[in-house]
Amino acid sequence: MALLTVSNLSKNYEGNPAVRQVSFSFHPGTCTALIGPNGAGKTTILRTLAGLLKPSKGEISFSGMEKNQDIREHIGYLPQYPSFHGWMTGKEFLVHAGRLARLTKKEAEQRADDLLHKVGIAEAKDKSISKYSGGMKQRLGIAQAIIHKPKLLMLDEPVSSLDPLGRREVLTLMEELKQEMAILFSTHILSDAEEVSDRLLLLKDGVLVEDGTMTELRQKYQTSRISMQIEGDMTGYLHELESIPEVKDCHAEKDSITIICEDVETARRNILLKAAQEDWPVTGFSINQVSLEEMFMKAVKT
Numbered sequence: 083m084a085l086l087t088v089s090n091l092s093k094n095y096e097g098n099p100a101v102r103q104v105s106f107s108f109h110p111g112t113c114t115a116l117i118g119p120n121g122a123g124k125t126t127i128l129r130t131l132a133g134l135l136k137p138s139k140g141e142i143s144f145s146g147m148e149k150n151q152d153i154r155e156h157i158g159y160l161p162q163y164p165s166f167h168g169w170m171t172g173k174e175f176l177v178h179a180g181r182l183a184r185l186t187k188k189e190a191e192q193r194a195d196d197l198l199h200k201v202g203i204a205e206a207k208d209k210s211i212s213k214y215s216g217g218m219k220q221r222l223g224i225a226q227a228i229i230h231k232p233k234l235l236m237l238d239e240p241v242s243s244l245d246p247l248g249r250r251e252v253l254t255l256m257e258e259l260k261q262e263m264a265i266l267f268s269t270h271i272l273s274d275a276e277e278v279s280d281r282l283l284l285l286k287d288g289v290l291v292e293d294g295t296m297t298e299l300r301q302k303y304q305t306s307r308i309s310m311q312i313e314g315d316m317t318g319y320l321h322e323l324e325s326i327p328e329v330k331d332c333h334a335e336k337d338s339i340t341i342i343c344e345d346v347e348t349a350r351r352n353i354l355l356k357a358a359q360e361d362w363p364v365t366g367f368s369i370n371q372v373s374l375e376e377m378f379m380k381a382v383k384t
């Protein structure tokens with residue numbers, strides 16, 4: 083059963099559409115990346131789901147939520163530019179957040195200690211936040227966002243402003259947290275989306291243009307290029323390759339043949355079968371996976 087269902091969500095700012103009729107749902111235990119170019123509407127969707135903006139149209143429903151219950155009880159949200167009181171210590175900040183989430187003082191202190199361990203900054207708990215690195219601040223922000231044990235954690239560009247070390251720390255933490263709660267995060271860094279998410283939602287001008295797993299999107303945008311190296315004059319093999327039904331085009335370059343095909347799995351089988359039957363002196367064979375970057379460019383340009 084879906085944890086959260088978004089139906090025909092639209093959001094206008096003073097009449098200008100920022101998000102248009104977006105629908106999706108997601109299940110517990112999944113990590114979803116919301117990707118899209120600047121201004122695509124990622125922050126607007128997250129802020130609307132977090133209850134910070136009112137939708138212009140559409141509905142958001144959370145499974146198990148009772149009438150009049152505040153959606154924020156189920157959702158933890160870390161904005162793109164979180165603000166901290168630099169003079170507070172990490173622990174003071176989390177206890178304060180726990181009290182705002184209606185925990186008793188004792189519960190808030192216990193939860194703060196547990197979370198400081200979980201996000202890996204327990205040793206710095208009594209340091210003032212102004213002395214924290216970017217990665218530590220982001221981990222503290224995540225701890226604050228999950229202080230009330232939400233079922234869904236939403237992170238707006240959680241790693242874009244971090245250096246490689248901070249980025250790695252936060253991605254590793256997200257990998258761990260996704261075992262315990264659903265995560266929805268926005269990013270324009272495609273390799274981060276590829277690394278931690280099971281599913282991608284691709285936005286363009288406020289419209290959801292793709293929704294699928296990496297494998298599904300790869301299949302859809304697959305350009306299926308095979309590179310093959312054969313000893314001797316390779317041009318003699320082109321005609322043979324063209325006789326394979328799945329091969330749409332092939333040409334010989336300096337030291338390899340590039341084969342464009344439709345159904346890469348069948349094409350591979352048939353090419354290798356022919357090569358074996360006719361005893362071609364093959365020295366190399368590789369399939370080039372379409373990169374997320376290529377898929378992204380294709381999807382947002384159409």
Ligand SMILES: Nc1ncnc2c1ncn2[C@@H]1O[C@H](COP(=O)(O)OP(=O)(O)OP(=O)(O)O)[C@@H](O)[C@H]1O
Pocket residue numbers: 095099100118119120121122123124125126127270
């Ligand atoms: N408070 C606002 N008032 C008016 N227009 C806004 C407001 N916030 C966002 N917009 C507009 O809505 C559109 C979507 O913006 P949004 O910030 O949601 O996109 P985004 O995908 O998060 O972009 P980025 O990657 O740059 O953060 C943009 O055209 C933006 O200019």
